[in-house]
Amino acid sequence: MSDTPDSAVRTYIEEHRDAFLGDLAEWLRIPSVSAQPAHDADVRRSAEWLAAKLAETGFPVAEIWPTPGAPAVFAEWPSGDPDAPTVLVYGHHDVQPAAREDGWHTEPFEPQIVDGRMYGRGAADDKGQVFFHTLGVRAHLAATGRTAPAVNLKLLIEGEEESGSPNFRALVESRAARLAADAVIVSDTGMWSETTPTVCTGMRGVADCEISLYGPDQDIHSGSFGGAVPNPATVAARIVAALHDADEHVTIPGFYDGIAPLTDAERELIAELPFDEASWLTTAKSYGTLGEAGFSTLERVWTRPTAEVNGIGGGYQGPGGKTIIPSSAQLKLSFRLVAGQDPDHVEKAVRQWVAERIPAGVRHEIAFGAATRPCLTSLDHPALQSVVRAMSRAFDGQKIRFTREGGSGPAADLQDVLGAPVLFLGVSVPSDGWHAPNEKVELDLLLKGVETTAHLWGDLAAALR
Amino acid sequence: MSDTPDSAVRTYIEEHRDAFLGDLAEWLRIPSVSAQPAHDADVRRSAEWLAAKLAETGFPVAEIWPTPGAPAVFAEWPSGDPDAPTVLVYGHHDVQPAAREDGWHTEPFEPQIVDGRMYGRGAADDKGQVFFHTLGVRAHLAATGRTAPAVNLKLLIEGEEESGSPNFRALVESRAARLAADAVIVSDTGMWSETTPTVCTGMRGVADCEISLYGPDQDIHSGSFGGAVPNPATVAARIVAALHDADEHVTIPGFYDGIAPLTDAERELIAELPFDEASWLTTAKSYGTLGEAGFSTLERVWTRPTAEVNGIGGGYQGPGGKTIIPSSAQLKLSFRLVAGQDPDHVEKAVRQWVAERIPAGVRHEIAFGAATRPCLTSLDHPALQSVVRAMSRAFDGQKIRFTREGGSGPAADLQDVLGAPVLFLGVSVPSDGWHAPNEKVELDLLLKGVETTAHLWGDLAAALR
Numbered sequence: 001m002s003d004t005p006d007s008a009v010r011t012y013i014e015e016h017r018d019a020f021l022g023d024l025a026e027w028l029r030i031p032s033v034s035a036q037p038a039h040d041a042d043v044r045r046s047a048e049w050l051a052a053k054l055a056e057t058g059f060p061v062a063e064i065w066p067t068p069g070a071p072a073v074f075a076e077w078p079s080g081d082p083d084a085p086t087v088l089v090y091g092h093h094d095v096q097p098a099a100r101e102d103g104w105h106t107e108p109f110e111p112q113i114v115d116g117r118m119y120g121r122g123a124a125d126d127k128g129q130v131f132f133h134t135l136g137v138r139a140h141l142a143a144t145g146r147t148a149p150a151v152n153l154k155l156l157i158e159g160e161e162e163s164g165s166p167n168f169r170a171l172v173e174s175r176a177a178r179l180a181a182d183a184v185i186v187s188d189t190g191m192w193s194e195t196t197p198t199v200c201t202g203m204r205g206v207a208d209c210e211i212s213l214y215g216p217d218q219d220i221h222s223g224s225f226g227g228a229v230p231n232p233a234t235v236a237a238r239i240v241a242a243l244h245d246a247d248e249h250v251t252i253p254g255f256y257d258g259i260a261p262l263t264d265a266e267r268e269l270i271a272e273l274p275f276d277e278a279s280w281l282t283t284a285k286s287y288g289t290l291g292e293a294g295f296s297t298l299e300r301v302w303t304r305p306t307a308e309v310n311g312i313g314g315g316y317q318g319p320g321g322k323t324i325i326p327s328s329a330q331l332k333l334s335f336r337l338v339a340g341q342d343p344d345h346v347e348k349a350v351r352q353w354v355a356e357r358i359p360a361g362v363r364h365e366i367a368f369g370a371a372t373r374p375c376l377t378s379l380d381h382p383a384l385q386s387v388v389r390a391m392s393r394a395f396d397g398q399k400i401r402f403t404r405e406g407g408s409g410p411a412a413d414l415q416d417v418l419g420a421p422v423l424f425l426g427v428s429v430p431s432d433g434w435h436a437p438n439e440k441v442e443l444d445l446l447l448k449g450v451e452t453t454a455h456l457w458g459d460l461a462a463a464l465r
Numbered sequence: 466m467s468d469t470p471d472s473a474v475r476t477y478i479e480e481h482r483d484a485f486l487g488d489l490a491e492w493l494r495i496p497s498v499s500a501q502p503a504h505d506a507d508v509r510r511s512a513e514w515l516a517a518k519l520a521e522t523g524f525p526v527a528e529i530w531p532t533p534g535a536p537a538v539f540a541e542w543p544s545g546d547p548d549a550p551t552v553l554v555y556g557h558h559d560v561q562p563a564a565r566e567d568g569w570h571t572e573p574f575e576p577q578i579v580d581g582r583m584y585g586r587g588a589a590d591d592k593g594q595v596f597f598h599t600l601g602v603r604a605h606l607a608a609t610g611r612t613a614p615a616v617n618l619k620l621l622i623e624g625e626e627e628s629g630s631p632n633f634r635a636l637v638e639s640r641a642a643r644l645a646a647d648a649v650i651v652s653d654t655g656m657w658s659e660t661t662p663t664v665c666t667g668m669r670g671v672a673d674c675e676i677s678l679y680g681p682d683q684d685i686h687s688g689s690f691g692g693a694v695p696n697p698a699t700v701a702a703r704i705v706a707a708l709h710d711a712d713e714h715v716t717i718p719g720f721y722d723g724i725a726p727l728t729d730a731e732r733e734l735i736a737e738l739p740f741d742e743a744s745w746l747t748t749a750k751s752y753g754t755l756g757e758a759g760f761s762t763l764e765r766v767w768t769r770p771t772a773e774v775n776g777i778g779g780g781y782q783g784p785g786g787k788t789i790i791p792s793s794a795q796l797k798l799s800f801r802l803v804a805g806q807d808p809d810h811v812e813k814a815v816r817q818w819v820a821e822r823i824p825a826g827v828r829h830e831i832a833f834g835a836a837t838r839p840c841l842t843s844l845d846h847p848a849l850q851s852v853v854r855a856m857s858r859a860f861d862g863q864k865i866r867f868t869r870e871g872g873s874g875p876a877a878d879l880q881d882v883l884g885a886p887v888l889f890l891g892v893s894v895p896s897d898g899w900h901a902p903n904e905k906v907e908l909d910l911l912l913k914g915v916e917t918t919a920h921l922w923g924d925l926a927a928a929l930r
Contacts, residue, residue, distance in 0.1 A: 288826020
């Protein structure tokens, strides 16, 4: 099933472990915070550092791709085999803001190894997980005696993921020919836990809109007029309240169109995971679960679409009271989408449904942002099977389970533009503290990531041929 | 029915008209804006000016009553007759802010008479309507040959009405003995129109509350958790939406307790008024009517209680979108109350109803402000009949119709604390522009107010004896 003797891979990784960790630490010292203009130069420096490191690793092509914002890094290492499939790895080199006073025990940009963990901003999200591809491809070559990878390997490492990837879609569209691939491997996710290795098979998409509701020309006296004219804040509230029925199903006609029912097999795979509601709630910083009847919590966040109010505002919000009928109200809604849903169809359905809920005397405007499509790779897709096999070898034959991601990401743009299936390979764990103080990566798991990719390229080359 | 020959009253008023208007203009020149600290001294000066003018008018007692805010003026003129009833007149000497650049055609604090109207801030609200009591009582004395009014006449003219009367209730409670009266006459309202003289028979009360809803400890990611935890903004919206049924009836159990059904007679009196919905909507700056099924617009704003959202806020309200589940949401609700409703009972009903709507995982707090009770004087109350008779004489025998006021005011405190019925005597008209630029009073109507009070004291003395 593979051409790579596992022991050779492990030996190579063990021999190069210290240099690999030293290089990662050097990269983590560059505070590539894309959200803070003061760090613009650092983000550029991070891209340059990575491009140089990829060239040093052996990638014949390693380029900085500028965008109107922060630069991305593109690298390519052709297989040399005309029949070899092409794989594109996605990650990002920018990081979340971090400051010692936020609660870090060490300086966030001075990485430290303590008890088998490397602490530092970006250790897990996402520099560590990008970086395991460097040693991984070298181990793949060393163990197989190849001089080029078994697949045509491409890397696209963007610099604005932590700022919402504002220029990513345009970048991918303008460079689509060079990015063309048979499969996309996203290394910007994680596993269920240290002891439960998993592969993520999909992400939800998202569509969002802003609704403005206009009633009286100005705030008017609720005594003089109250009870006789429509209140736009009431209209806003009624729209939100009408989004769901008593079972928390979304009521918008057509909203669920195209969604295949969850199969028994899919439900069993989710139910196999050692889910603990109390600890999930702690992560969610929440005090209770509430969701669509007939689905478990994991099914709700991974496999079901949502209609959520992200913001609502209208009338007087200062201290004390003010007896007015507000002149206007605003709503920000977002809809998480799952495989089968078409964002354009959802937008049309929402627009019509909202319009039907506006009483005479109230005017409304509704504007949608750019949607992100859902992506889901079938469990029997050969590339997904490859990832599972490679990961299982790295994890000593342990059973690999499956997760999904409730969030939405730029990976969907790669799927859309390149028409390639998206696979997720990540070894981060929930305790790694993404976006939080004391972010870390487990070194054992990081090296499992290296080992997985060392096995993956050969396996994928065979599976996709 | 009266001891005052109408012609003598008119002659007296005609002879003193110019001096009366000159004095009023002098008072209007004092910018007694209670809401602007820069005018604190002007508000005090206004109180002193009025107290001096009331003493000059003949009131043996004319005092400044300090409060923690702006001072009130109290004056008293005993009848001398041990059987005479006591009447307390309420008004206010503070005014709304005004500046030439708001759209005034003249300086707001330099009153001008143009085409039978006096323009200036406070001309109608409320200095003009307070001031007609000075010439009124003199005309009453002149026409009857009395040296003291037929009733024990008291005036309480507060200085903070335009700032929400924050100290009024405490003032009335602490001075209840001196304010004791058999009837209260509020001269801070108006009539239906120039051609339809009316008496207002009541005001709605108001109770208000602020509800805070707490979900996750901080805003959380709507992708990672959306669809599985309660959203406090959704809970807020559901509370607002559940306030009314499809007929716009308030759904809170017990909310309508104590309200007597509107009688056919009451409905006919309201229907008699020349109501024009288009012009009412213009005044309401609104584009449609919406209210409780089975009631006309005037019935809705005068005779029916409401549940209104004055403010709602939760989650992200800035530009663009943010895919979060908000940590908290806030609601400001107010409930207009009508005769028969008990604010304490309403508060209890709302608290219980809200508590039943909070899902597991959401915590709520609810705080009520001080409520203002509704007040309504029965159409067959002898004091109300007196006001109608006196007004009809001033208006040349014209039929006096009845209105109510949808707003709520400090008059209710007088009713509550003093236990006296509240009657409304005002001659302002909707075109007078309360709180707006170019506020004015119609001089003909102002003098009708003088004339009404000249007739009223003798009539009331007989009616309440």
